[in-house]
Amino acid sequence: MYEAIGGEPALRELVDDFYAKVLADPLLRPVFVNFTEQHLDHVVVWLAEVFGGPARFTEQLGGHLHILQAHHDLGITEEQRARWAELMAESARVTLPADEHLQDSFNRYIRWGTEIARDVSAPGEPYPTEAGDVPRWEWP
């Protein structure tokens, strides 16, 4: 799927387009008060690994455990999760190949991933101390 998407350059375009939308969104902007350019790089590396590209998130950025910890205690509401997924779908439509199965598969991953982010971020959830491997999304 990484190759079908267009590799890292396509994911970079996707993520740039997406975070411009996120930072302009009244519902999401408050969640991203500590946003840095590095965040963009890390999300590109994460998505690359999930979709079958290089395992750099596992090797260099702390793997699955780090991403769970990064969302701890953010208190992401269902409304924020849904908006995040909606903006990501919009960005995928304009930056990724217009292949129906690819777009569907991408959005199914996003739904799954945002539900995990919402759940791990809930107030009172314990700080994550263990996690499995970074998931690899199967496609088609």
Ligand code: HEM
């Ligand atoms: C598929 C779903 C998601 C993916 C792949 C993802 C990806 C990431 C990654 C890779 C990081 C770590 C960045 C770093 O190491 O610097 C991160 C942090 C963060 N994510 Fe997500 N995320 C997802 C869902 C969400 C949602 C739904 C929200 C909120 C609506 C959110 C808000 C944040 C925030 C605020 C941080 C920064 C935390 C900090 O200050 O360090 N994420 N995300």
